Amino acid sequence: MSFEKEVKSSGTRRKARECALQMLFAADLVKSGNAISTNDYWNELGDNDLDEKTRDFANGLVKGTLRELSAIDDKIRTRAEHWRIERMAIVDRNVLRLAVYEFLYQDTPHTVVINEALEIARRFSTFEATQFINGILDGIKVDLEKAPETVEKQDEKSKASSR
Secondary structure, eight states: OOOHHHHHHHHHHHHHHHHHHHHHHHHHHOOOOGGOOOHHHHHHSSSSSHHHHHHHHHHHHHHHHHHTTTHHHHHHHHHHOOOOGGOOOOHHHHHHHHHHHHHHHHHOOOHHHHHHHHHHHHHHHHHHHHHHHHHHHHHHHHHHHHHHHHHHHHHHHHHTTOO
């Protein structure tokens, strides 16, 4: 019984991420930035069968991603060698943005974020795009997982030098 709930929760989270991707795609396409109305999406395009919790999760992802867009794009640039964000396919860059937002600002495990991003990319983009997205997200994941170690080592060095 609890397994069924977990599967259902996972499916609704993915559906929320797919809806969030569609909203980010629309915002990117019309360059509306923070002016996007999530209500317009739900009224015109959204799945009416989704519960309020799923909609809230999708809306939070969209609003958070747009709010932190500069920091997210900077993080993507660190791993997107020879690729300008503006030149990436709209779907691909927004899959990346959504995933990096979850990396940085949500408590979703990094492996889950990558798997979800790849599943969504398989649905909305190309096979080559999934490889591209996987490479960038894996690199960012490695950077984020190394970051606490780097901070700890810097703290140890500064303590040792002050002795």
